[in-house]
Amino acid sequence: MSLASERAKPGASSKPTLYKRIRLDIETRILTGEWPPGHRIPFEHQLMARYRCSRMTVNKALSELAQADLIERRRRAGSFVRRPQHLSAVLKIADMRAEITALGRSYGYQLIDCRRRTATAADRARLGVSTAGKVIAIACRHSADNVPFAVEDRLIDLSTVPEAATADFAREPPGSWLLHHVPWTEAEHTISAVVADDRTAKALGIAVGAPCLVIDRYTWRSARTVTAVRLHYPGETHRLVARFKGG
Amino acid sequence: MSLASERAKPGASSKPTLYKRIRLDIETRILTGEWPPGHRIPFEHQLMARYRCSRMTVNKALSELAQADLIERRRRAGSFVRRPQHLSAVLKIADMRAEITALGRSYGYQLIDCRRRTATAADRARLGVSTAGKVIAIACRHSADNVPFAVEDRLIDLSTVPEAATADFAREPPGSWLLHHVPWTEAEHTISAVVADDRTAKALGIAVGAPCLVIDRYTWRSARTVTAVRLHYPGETHRLVARFKGG
DNA sequence: CACGATTATATGTCTAGACATATAAGTCAA
DNA sequence: TTGACTTATATGTCTAGACATATAATCGTG
Numbered sequence: 323m324s325l326a327s328e329r330a331k332p333g334a335s336s337k338p339t340l341y342k343r344i345r346l347d348i349e350t351r352i353l354t355g356e357w358p359p360g361h362r363i364p365f366e367h368q369l370m371a372r373y374r375c376s377r378m379t380v381n382k383a384l385s386e387l388a389q390a391d392l393i394e395r396r397r398r399a400g401s402f403v404r405r406p407q408h409l410s411a412v413l414k415i416a417d418m419r420a421e422i423t424a425l426g427r428s429y430g431y432q433l434i435d436c437r438r439r440t441a442t443a444a445d446r447a448r449l450g451v452s453t454a455g456k457v458i459a460i461a462c463r464h465s466a467d468n469v470p471f472a473v474e475d476r477l478i479d480l481s482t483v484p485e486a487a488t489a490d491f492a493r494e495p496p497g498s499w500l501l502h503h504v505p506w507t508e509a510e511h512t513i514s515a516v517v518a519d520d521r522t523a524k525a526l527g528i529a530v531g532a533p534c535l536v537i538d539r540y541t542w543r544s545a546r547t548v549t550a551v552r553l554h555y556p557g558e559t560h561r562l563v564a565r566f567k568g569g
Numbered sequence: 570m571s572l573a574s575e576r577a578k579p580g581a582s583s584k585p586t587l588y589k590r591i592r593l594d595i596e597t598r599i600l601t602g603e604w605p606p607g608h609r610i611p612f613e614h615q616l617m618a619r620y621r622c623s624r625m626t627v628n629k630a631l632s633e634l635a636q637a638d639l640i641e642r643r644r645r646a647g648s649f650v651r652r653p654q655h656l657s658a659v660l661k662i663a664d665m666r667a668e669i670t671a672l673g674r675s676y677g678y679q680l681i682d683c684r685r686r687t688a689t690a691a692d693r694a695r696l697g698v699s700t701a702g703k704v705i706a707i708a709c710r711h712s713a714d715n716v717p718f719a720v721e722d723r724l725i726d727l728s729t730v731p732e733a734a735t736a737d738f739a740r741e742p743p744g745s746w747l748l749h750h751v752p753w754t755e756a757e758h759t760i761s762a763v764v765a766d767d768r769t770a771k772a773l774g775i776a777v778g779a780p781c782l783v784i785d786r787y788t789w790r791s792a793r794t795v796t797a798v799r800l801h802y803p804g805e806t807h808r809l810v811a812r813f814k815g816g
Numbered sequence: 817c818a819c820g821a822t823t824a825t826a827t828g829t830c831t832a833g834a835c836a837t838a839t840a841a842g843t844c845a846a
Numbered sequence: 847t848t849g850a851c852t853t854a855t856a857t858g859t860c861t862a863g864a865c866a867t868a869t870a871a872t873c874g875t876g
Contacts, residue, residue, distance in 0.1 A: 339859060353791065355752035365826065376861045378625075381827080389636070397827045397868045406748060411758045413658040501653060511658045515762035515780040515804025533762040533780050533804075544600055557762025557780075586829060612856065623831045628857080644857045645839040 340375055344383035352392055352403050359405030363393060413511070413562065417497045418464040422471060430465035433492045434525070438480075448477055449547045450540070455481035460496050463525055473525040476551040483548055497551070500541075504548055512538040515557060522554050533557035587622055591630035599639055599650050606652030610640060660758070660809065664744045665711040669718060677712035680739045681772070685727075695724055696794045697787070702728035707743050710772055720772040723798040730795055744798070747788075751795055759785040762804060769801050780804035
């Protein structure tokens with residue numbers, strides 16, 4: 323078989339494209355430990371020869387591996403397998419309805435309290451803003467199969483999201499509304515554990531002193547605060563699962 | 570100024586390269602909401618004209634945006650702004666020493682118990698394996714500035730990581746050792762809240778009944794279980810922070 | 817030996833083409 | 847109207863070059 327016929331031919335018998343094959347080959351060597359951290363990956367021109375392709379093709383494969391933090395590329399020196407620095411887990415927090423229906427349970431929602439007001443000093447501190455604009459303060463509860471699932475305590479900055487003034491939070495949970503109306507977000511989550519106080523225990527239908535998982539989420543839209551929300555979950559029954567992956 | 574002189578010139582006055590500028594331009598339009606979810610991004614040949622560059626250059630910019638899930642690309646149809654599906658937070662769990670020293674505190678480590686044994690039924694259930702190989706069971710404590718920071722209860726499957734038999738876990742925490750000796754991992758984290766029982770309270774120096782954040786982590790290496798670990802943090806003082814990003 | 821200048825080289829970016837391929841849209845017959 | 851066929855088109859991948867740029871290595875010099 324000639325070199326020419328052995329080569330590329332994108333959609334012949336090999337399903338994946340060439341650059342994907344190169345990427346997978348290298349990835350596999352790294353993941354199996356055949357190429358340990360610090361190992362120098364063959365130079366681009368060596369890979370060109372091995373796979374009989376142009377430099378752009380191997381470059382694309384290597385660039386993607388670098389983007390995924392699997393390798394590090396240094397000019398003049400070459401590309402090297404990175405040592406895993408930390409386990410990073412991706413915590414996917416869908417909106418509450420999606421989270422509950424994904425568990426195969428029926429979703430229930432109750433608005434406990436919703437008021438519109440000029441931001442108090444406490445509100446401003448919580449939202450991290452200095453000017454006293456209007457805010458919406460919401461307390462509500464999510465349930466799964468009619469059992470309390472989480473209580474939510476939220477503040478929305480109306481100067482960032484004026485449209486929220488017209489939303490009907492008795493019908494639609496504020497989390498869902500925001501997810502579908504605020505085009506993009508940056509967020510910070512803080513997870514901690516507390517014991518249920520009187521008010522929380524009552525809302526969740528658990529004993530005072532029972533453990534609760536607390537998630538505080540702050541959401542921004544290009545440097546403007548959108549919302550601050552605190553969620554209380556019954557700690558012994560609820561679990562946050564973060565799957566995947568070494569890096 | 571002629572078209573030619575206006576063009577590219579990679580390292581002239583513009584610091585970022587052209588494809589990065591294109592990517593940033595589009596990203597900005599999406600993040601500010603100027604191009605809302607569903608909006609069709611100009612076709613590649615239109616972007617070629619706008620930026621006076623070759624198709625490969627705009628393709629690289631668009632490919633990266635697609636990889637980041639900011640846009641969706643469909644053959645024949647074009648590229649479209651994706652609607653945010655869920656908030657996903659990246660939880661970076663470095664090894665304990667790195668986590669504590671990053672806070673500017675001094676790291677301390679004490680091995681409480683370490684024993685090698687043939688896997689019991691409970692061990693096998695916890696590791697999710699069926700055969701009864703050897704395991705190492707470790708209990709230890711991490712402290713920051715001499716204050717208990719977390720207690721760790723770990724099982725290592727020696728049939729997956731035989732090298733662990735020779736590690737000195739009195740000197741090096743098992744998490745660090747594994748991170749540096751097991752080339753790659755997949756993991757699942759489960760986060761929950763409990764109240765401290767007698768043993769945990771004593772180890773952490775907190776009151777019985779105080780809230781604790783619990784992280785269970787299962788780690789695999791290409792379908793083989795590596796380790797199962799349960800970490801207890803004092804819940805009122807410790808916080809897990811997950812930063813970033815809409816998607 | 818220490819240190820600054822020079823050189824070689826691997827990666828970073830880019831071009832102007834090419835063909836492959838999925839699919840939206842149009843065409844035509846039943 | 848509907849379903850099957852054809853066509854146009856935007857993206858997906860690839861090539862064989864090019865110049866830019868950071869930097870490891872080398873070489874000279876004090």
